[in-house]
Amino acid sequence: MQKRYLEAGKFVTTHGVMGELKAYPYCDSAEFLCGFDRLYPAPGGGHPWRVEAARAHKGMALLKLEGVDSLDAARPLVDRLFYIDREDVDLPEGTWFxxxxxxxxxxxxxxxxxxxxxxxxxxxxxxxxxxxxxxxxxxxxxxxxxxxxxxxxxxxxxxxxxxxxxxxxxxx
Missing domain, CATH: 2.30.30.240 (PRC-barrel domain)
Incomplete structure (x- = not known):
């Protein structure tokens, strides 16, 4: 059986003082990762983080999550994996996770x-x-x-x- 929630990346550090996080993508590219509106904190989903803003920068994704508005709020997320919902992805024919x-x-x-x-x-x-x-x-x-x-x-x-x-x- 295929997993519904897939590892998509890892928060590796904070970026700036407004709660932005730098994420290493486990998917094809940072640009692909930046296309998601929601990320999940656990392999089973859990309450999603809403992505307020995202941009690719030097192979990494810079992500601003709703409710994470300061450096202090972002720090506990560093070194955490995050997941995407398979249902949020429309893969092209001939490609697989x-x-x-x-x-x-x-x-x-x-x-x-x-x-x-x-x-x-x-x-x-x-x-x-x-x-x-x-x-x-x-x-x-x-x-x-x-x-x-x-x-x-x-x-x-x-x-x-x-x-x-x-x-x-x-x-x-």
């Missing part, structure tokens, strides 16, 4: 052989990289590009790939 990809079984598109599970997703600039944990505990880095990625199906619990020759061969 990273949290929905992690844990998926990785299958060969041609044979159905299982290579392991997606342990992590990172971005190296040119595209996403899936860290695949094999049954024997090895980690294999896989480029999640159309040439090699055949199907992503979080609803069905798998990713189908066209592996590069030798990628999953046992190392002797």
């Amino acid at each position: 990273i949290q929905d990809i992690i844990g998926l079984r990785v299958l060969d598109a041609a044979t159905g052989a299982e290579y392991g599970t997606v342990a992590d997703v990172t971005n190296a600039g040119a595209g996403d990289i899936y860290e695949i944990r094999t049954p024997d505990g090895r980690s294999v880095l896989f480029p999640a590009v159309p040439e090699f990625l055949a199907q992503v199906s979080p609803e069905q619990g798998f990713v189908k790939i066209r592996p590069i020759g030798g990628m999953f061969d046992d190392a002797d």
